[in-house]
Amino acid sequence: MNDVAAAAGVALKTVSRVVNDEPGVNAATALRVKAAIDRLGYRRNDGARTLRRGRTASIGLVIEDAADVFYSSLSRAVEETALHHGCLLFTGSSQEDAARERDLVLAFCARRVDGLIIVPAGTDHTYLAPEFEAGTRAVFADRPPGAGCEADVVLSDNAGGARAGAAHLIAHGHRRIAFLGDLPRIFTAAERLRGYREALAAAGLPYDEGLVAMGPADPARLRADLARLLRAADPPTALLTGNGRTTVETLRALASITGSATGAFVEGVRPGLGGLALVGFDDFELADLLGVTVVAQDPARLGRTAADLLFLRLAGDDGPVTRFELPTRLIPRGSGERPPPPRRDHP
Amino acid sequence: MNDVAAAAGVALKTVSRVVNDEPGVNAATALRVKAAIDRLGYRRNDGARTLRRGRTASIGLVIEDAADVFYSSLSRAVEETALHHGCLLFTGSSQEDAARERDLVLAFCARRVDGLIIVPAGTDHTYLAPEFEAGTRAVFADRPPGAGCEADVVLSDNAGGARAGAAHLIAHGHRRIAFLGDLPRIFTAAERLRGYREALAAAGLPYDEGLVAMGPADPARLRADLARLLRAADPPTALLTGNGRTTVETLRALASITGSATGAFVEGVRPGLGGLALVGFDDFELADLLGVTVVAQDPARLGRTAADLLFLRLAGDDGPVTRFELPTRLIPRGSGERPPPPRRDHP
DNA sequence: GTGCGGATTGACAACGTTGTCCGGGGTCGT
DNA sequence: ACGACCCCGGACAACGTTGTCAATCCGCAC
Missing domain, CATH: 3.40.50.2300 (Response regulator)
Incomplete structure (x- = not known):
């Protein structure tokens, strides 16, 4: 950004203004800056940006196994919702291992994700307390969090x-x-x-x-x-x-x-x-x-609901913790409608 | 980190040293710092860290559709390899849409991912040139990049x-x-x-x-x-x-x-x-x-190979661009071994 | 000529880390 | 006792942005 400013012969801040489409920049100046940007192939460093601003516009998703269709459908739905909110998505698989779940979540938190969607493998989520303290929001999906962890959860019935x-x-x-x-x-x-x-x-x-x-x-x-x-x-x-x-x-x-x-x-x-x-x-x-x-x-609805809930929270909703339970649907296709064979124990 | 330093009665830099397990800190001091860290629930801000260090320890993966088993298996393998290298993974689905692929890739680049694994939807990857210039590495998987884009690629035969x-x-x-x-x-x-x-x-x-x-x-x-x-x-x-x-x-x-x-x-x-x-x-x-x-x-091998290749590049390998082609395997199970019905057109 | 308002632009600090470099003690050898 | 050296801790700048506030310039009315 410094280089761009130098190339365009303007101050750093002016480039920032152009990059962020802020008002109050002369059209001619903006054009000169844009030309410099293209010429130098400049791309804003979102890391620095989020450091300054506080929000990272990213969320973390921990599922059990990315290769399992159930979770990949859930994942896909979360991704879609995140993208819709201009958020990028970190994903990780816990492999049904509580320690891995914890490591992933904490790694996401160290990256300062705005929120988390967790399919928990473990039953102790007290490790999240400091993160909640720091303002990170979390929604649990498919399974509830361990005792003592106050967080929204979306389940199937x-x-x-x-x-x-x-x-x-x-x-x-x-x-x-x-x-x-x-x-x-x-x-x-x-x-x-x-x-x-x-x-x-x-x-x-x-x-x-x-x-x-x-x-x-x-x-x-x-x-x-x-x-x-x-x-x-x-x-x-x-x-x-x-x-x-x-x-x-x-x-x-x-x-x-x-x-x-x-x-x-x-x-x-x-x-x-x-x-x-x-x-x-x-x-x-x-x-x-x-x-x-x-x-x-x-599973897609599970993911969508969890993501919607998370973004509601990120938007400032501070209502009481909720617990969604989505209905299931029985689909008869033959194998469940076969009668038992005639009993032969009373000949 | 400032707070921790104040709480422990040491300088900022000493906390940094403890957090990063750097040598040259008295054991007693380290203990005091660790206690302060636990007490305050401090967690290092990796955003600031990567800003300072240059590497983000994260890679971006763009696939076609996260819900498709083929790509979710690939994705899972990439994730595993990334984790093994201490890297977090951004994922996104292009939905077979070139513009979406490009937006995702550029968003990942703005986050300064160290590397990219791309299943391309589009056929023009000139937009990547500035990123390559800036040192980002990319490996294409399942499909090759568009003309004029020099990058490693891993395909099936x-x-x-x-x-x-x-x-x-x-x-x-x-x-x-x-x-x-x-x-x-x-x-x-x-x-x-x-x-x-x-x-x-x-x-x-x-x-x-x-x-x-x-x-x-x-x-x-x-x-x-x-x-x-x-x-x-x-x-x-x-x-x-x-x-x-x-x-x-x-x-x-x-x-x-x-x-x-x-x-x-x-x-x-x-x-x-x-x-x-x-x-x-x-x-x-x-x-x-x-x-x-x-x-x-x-698909898992496709993902693993691509990820291995990417990390090889990130480790400094500057050999010529390579193109892997993984073999396929015919598995006879009955449907492919049935003979055609007898011909009746010459009665 | 002077003062004023709006439009533009810029200087500077701050976000939370880490790398560099320096200083204050203590230990050891002579 | 004195210098050399090592260990530990700290001050400071820098990473690349953005928010705050001030400065400049122009036209225009008084």
Whole structure:
């Protein structure tokens, strides 16, 4: 900027005025300055600018895994909203690791982002207190913050969705419904398990721990769990899977167990569910073609809502902390509407 | 930092030394400073730091669409590498819009990112010249920069992959192979079309424009194009689809045309390809279960390679501009190995 | 001629760091 | 006891902007 000023034969401040389209600059002078800018290929240093002004016009987004479609859709929506507010976006994946989440958040704070959108991996967010003190705003998405952290949060109706999914299977005659969820320490997984239990209770069905398997969507683990479930004396007639990855891996595992499903779509062989009914939490690509009934969340809306809320806060809204809960939607596609096979235990 | 210095009863510079783990500070003094830092909840302002130091320890990534699995995988890999180098990552989606790409890149440059990884939407990158002049480094990924822009680039072997895919179908007896690609102005789409033509030529087959449909993966358009292709006097017996989205939407379109495939997996109805063979460019989730033969790219490797290259440059490597071309891999799963139906035109 | 108002422009400090350089002690060797 | 040297701490400028305030110039009315 100094060079530009020298080249145009004006003072530093005049260049600043031109660059920022401030009024009170003679048209001829402005033209001379602009020419110098073009000639020198000058570009304002936003770092210095934000240092002086206090706001960085950037926000930070911490998600669980950028490569997961659920989070990348959320991410995309946040990005769109941020851009709309003239904000740039820092992104980082926590990989379900609380320390990484914390490091990312603090790194963003050191960059003095105006706000944060966090899909928390950890359950302790006291580390944010000094940042809140300093005026940084944060909105939590998909999962709430740990105890003692007062911040807005946008969730899906996890329990309600799982309840609806389980109730759907019950309504179609199922009595033995297995639940395959993620680690119970993950908020959404715990909530969905709760919804599943509530649906059972509402129908007067017993809760059988033997029908529940919680853990990350690891193919080998799922195969083992499913094999165990299906070998049991009183096997489930239906499955409720707790998230998109688990649903997909469950389909794979069932295919490998029944040994028949691979290539089903193009070869026309017997389907790969082995007679089981299935409802999956989260919609996923091609679930429509496969005929998989799901409880759909709307990750883009989750992201949009969180971002809108954040920008409202940044605009000065100091209302009480809010907690949004977005509805889920059950989409019947066939796999969740199959009746259980006729009972043979009373011949 | 001033406050911390005052609180600890030391000079500004001493706090700076403690914060940066610089040697030459008495252990007792350091402890006092650290205590003051904790007490005040102080966090270094990285904006000021980078202003002083010149490097921002951040890079910018411009992709086409953050919600697309191909780019989100690429993005994830870049993020990982950046984190590994202690760099934060700005991300933005160009939405296949050259102006947006340019705005994003320039916004990143105004933030003085150390480097850029760009999946270009436009074909004119002369706007980058002043940035290169200023020392910013850029690596292009998935598609090359426009003419006159000297920068490293990491691509997939698009033509080779498409050639292999088409050759695979030809080897299984197909003579009428349709190609469904994206807009030919997109580099990858043009290259894949070229590979398709090369494979035809190598097999002595004619190139029939009537068998080629190029455009975005719009469901309605694909349905119309497919209907037209299948109604023709001499319809194709096989399809080569030009990218992941197109493959998926083609499966949907075929299902809706043949009216039979929805729910195939769970219901066991006739498959939805209507007797057609299919090879898709890009692997996609559940392609294995569906039995769809694909030419797989490795988006994560694309991202990793680009990021590694960028950090090599940032570390001072001033070798000549390089152009990586990563191999693709044909994965047979059934849909690409089906023979054409017996010919009936010579009864 | 003098004073005044508006339009333009400029000088200077400040944002929060870090790099450079200097000084004040203490320790060690002679 | 004295100089050389090392360790630690501090003063100050600089990074590239922008906000504040003052200065200059012009035309015009009195």
